[in-house]
């Protein structure tokens with residue numbers, strides 16, 4: 194890919210109003226940078242922390258299959274729609290949807306599809322940064338050799354020790370929040386572009402290396418069987434909802450992130466091609482993470498359904514045994530933190546862009562307001578593991594409830610509104626111009642999927658869960 198669509202070409206070359214508006218907001222300096230940023234948003238804790246543990250909890254292969262189906266039939270079409278709305282609306286998600294509704298002569302109440310996403314992203318970020326804090330605290334723990342020679346029990350105890358200490362969780366979460374806000378405060382482009390060029394390839398290489406190590410030392414075949422041979426008897430209605438929710442979570446959909454990133458995308462970049470590549474990179478990273486972790490889970494007699502601590506308990510055992518494990522492990526957690534940061538940035542950008550564009554706040558003020566609110570909200574997640582562990586709502590802690598509500602309900606709901614808006618409210622010709630798919634057949638396929646397939650699939654999953662079908 195080239196740098197042809199640079200900021201100069203995108204802003205000075207064209208005379209349209211749309212292009213001039215974007216000049217004030219700034220654009221990615223090339224389509225390659227957009228690809229990196231979108232991949233940076235997609236690849237994060239969802240792939241490396243969440244995917245393995247929910248796969249473990251939901252029985253493996255059949256769950257993975259449903260999840261892959263959701264990526265293909267719901268995730269990719271919606272990803273394209275979100276990026277398209279952002280690029281044509283050239284505003285924060287709320288403003289972009291409102292503008293496009295006006296353009297279509299429709300009720301601007303559709304903007305709820307935008308602001309609900311921003312709100313969802315904000316809520317997710319409040320617990321996301323706590324988990325990123327776990328990874329951060331594991332950097333010094335790993336580097337100092339604490340894990341050398343530990344087995345499953347000892348590693349589990351070390352992790353529980355971390356969860357039991359509100360102070361450590363708060364310090365680490367605050368550091369992650371501060372780093373996120375600092376980067377967002379300086380403008381997403383400058384902060385992100387530099388780190389992404391090295392991070393993504395680095396993370397990939399390290400993961401492949403870990404898969405290799407796990408293949409040699411762990412129960413690789415058992416892991417492959419667990420991940421890729423579907424056992425449908427293990428699948429429940431809730432697992433299907435979780436697979437759907439995770440497809441949203443991992444592709445950063447229904448949270449305003451891809452819309453706001455799309456709003457910085459230069460004209461002329463192929464939305465379809467980029468979206469497919471982002472989804473592919475994201476899926477590959479998740480599957481690699483699974484293939485690195487499950488051989489170790491089975492090799493060390495651990496429980497695949499152990500829950501959110503899975504990678505923090507299993508991987509350190511491997512780092513404690515392999516040659517140079519301290520360094521490799523330290524590097525792994527550094528990368529995990531950076532991967533989490535690039536996602537956290539995209540989680541915070543929609544609400545910050547919203548505050549600056551809707552209420553005229555300066556970027557600094559917006560960062561301070563949202564940083565403060567996030568910090569307070571994140572305490573609820575921190576205390577879920579210690580002080581408030583016994584306070585449960587429907588059998589879930591605050592942390593689990595927030596995760597369940599946002600990922601499995603709010604994101605699909607926001608996504609549903611977005612596809613309905615795109616497929617039924619926007620004019621077909623406008624969408625055709627905005628998405629820029631030149632191949633007629635491909636456009637039709639996407640358009641049909643978006644209008645009928647995607648909304649139907651989401652509604653069916655909702656109905657199925659509520660026991661109606």
Ligand code: PHE
Pocket residue numbers: 234235236237238239240314317441442443444445446448450536537539540
């Ligand atoms: N996709 C990110 C991950 O997998 C999380 C995320 C969700 C980021 C929603 C932005 C918006 O870790």
